[in-house]
Amino acid sequence: MKLRKITTIVDEVLAEGGAAVDPVARTAVVAAVIENPWKDQGFVQQLDAGIDDVAPELGKLLAPRVMEALGTPLEAYGKAAIVGLNGEIEHGSALIHTLKFGNFFRDAASASTLLPAVEKRGPAGIVFDIPLKHFTDATIRSHHQSLEVRIADAPHADEILVALAGASQGRPQQRLADLSTEQ
Numbered sequence: 001m002k003l004r005k006i007t008t009i010v011d012e013v014l015a016e017g018g019a020a021v022d023p024v025a026r027t028a029v030v031a032a033v034i035e036n037p038w039k040d041q042g043f044v045q046q047l048d049a050g051i052d053d054v055a056p057e058l059g060k061l062l063a064p065r066v067m068e069a070l071g072t073p074l075e076a077y078g079k080a081a082i083v084g085l086n087g088e089i090e091h092g093s094a095l096i097h098t099l100k101f102g103n104f105f106r107d108a109a110s111a112s113t114l115l116p117a118v119e120k121r122g123p124a125g126i127v128f129d130i131p132l133k134h135f136t137d138a139t140i141r142s143h144h145q146s147l148e149v150r151i152a153d154a155p156h157a158d159e160i161l162v163a164l165a166g167a168s169q170g171r172p173q174q175r176l177a178d179l180s181t182e183q
Contacts, residue, residue, distance in 0.1 A: 001034055001035075001037070001053065001054045001057045001058070002034055002035035003032060003033070003034050003061075004033045004034065004035070004154075004156075004159065005032075005033045005154065006030065006031065006032050006033075006061075006065070007029075007030070007031045007033075007151050007154075008028065008029070008030050008031075008065065008069050009028065009029045009030075009031075009149065010026065010027070010028045010069050010070075010071075011026070011027045011028075011147075012024050012025070012026050013025040013026075013172045016172035016173045017173050019173060021172040021173065023072075023168070023169070024168075025167070025168060025169055025171075025172040026070060026071065026072055026167070026168040026169075027070075027132075027147055027165065027166065027167045027168070028066055028069035028070040028071075028165065028166050028167075029066070029130065029147060029149055029163055029164070029165040030062050030065040030066045030069060030163065030164055030165075031080075031149070031151055031154070031161055031162065031163035032058060032061060032062060032161070032162050032163070033151065033154040033155055033156075033159055033160075033161050034054065034058070034159060034160055034162065035158060035159055035160075036083070036084065036086070036087045036091055036158050036159055036160050037050035037053065037054050037091075038050055038087070038088075038091050039086065039087065039158040040158075047090070047091070047094040050091075050094065050095075051094050051095065051098055051100065052100070054095055055094075055095050055096075055098050055100040055101040056100045056101065056104075058095060058101055058162050059100065059101040059102065059103065059104030059105065060104055062104070062105070062162070062163070062164045063104040063105040063107070063108040063109075063164060064108055066105070066108075066164045066165065066166045067108050067109065067166065070166045070167075070168060072168040073168065074109040074111070074135055074166040074167070074168065075134060075135060075143060075167060075168060075169050075170065076132040076133060076134055076135060076143040076145065076166065076167040076169070076170060077105060077109060077111065077115055077132060077133070077135050077164070077165060077166045077167070078115055078116045078117065078118075078130040078131045078132040078133065078146075078147070078164075078165045079096050079101075079102070079105070079115045079116070079117045079118075079130065079162075079163065079164050079165070080096070080117065080118045080119070080128055080130045080149070080161070080162070080163040080165070081093060081095055081096045081117070081118075081119045081160060081161070081162050081163075082119075082120055082121070082122060082126060082128055082154075082155055082160070082161040082163075083119070083120070083121045083122075083155065083160050084121070084122075084123075084124075084155040084156050084157040084158055084159045084160065085121060085122070085123055085157045086157040086158050087121065087157075087158070087159075087160060088121070089119050089120065089121050091160060092119045092120075092121075092160050092162070093119050095160065095162055096115075096117055096119070096162060097117065102114075102115050105164055109135050109166065110135075111135035111136060112135070112136050113133060113134065113135060113136060113137065113138045114138070115164075116131040116132065116133045116138075117131070118130055118131060122155075123157075124151075124152070124153050124154055124155060124156055125150060125151070125152050125153070125154075126150070126155075127148060127149070127150045128148075128149055128150075129146040129147065129148050129149070130146060130147045130149060130163060130165040131144075131145075131146050132144070132145050132146065132147060132165060132166075132167050134170070139179050140170070140178075140179075141174075141176050141178070141179055142170030142171060142174040142176065143167070143169075143170040143171070144170075144171075145167070145170065145171045147165050147167075149163060149165075
């Protein structure tokens, strides 16, 4: 894996809708920008070798950093792969939609649900939203939210930006009834 940079973003919401948020709603994103492992190879039918070489390294790198940056127990999480303009969306999907990547975050967070994801292709500085869901029950509506991210100089055309995000709680001031009230 050829790593160019790691970016960590931490956000704290202290007030929402004119009322204090207590406890403070905290989110963290850690993004790694790597060289696309399939660059300059043309169309690659079998992506397994790149997945095996890169996905576990990314999981090991990012999962503990998100937990540390969050600094509080995690309740919601998500992931992203943003592929530079010379790559395929499938390249990003290959790296993040494997247990060889995701299990590092699930294990670090003591989580059991699948990680919601966004994948897209774009130029450096593209804005993307990482969807977040509850870490043990994806039906808990209070934790369905998204986190907007932008890394100004990434991804370059032959790079992939891979990010993990975590939240300390659901949406600040959430007031929706539990899903079971509608069933």
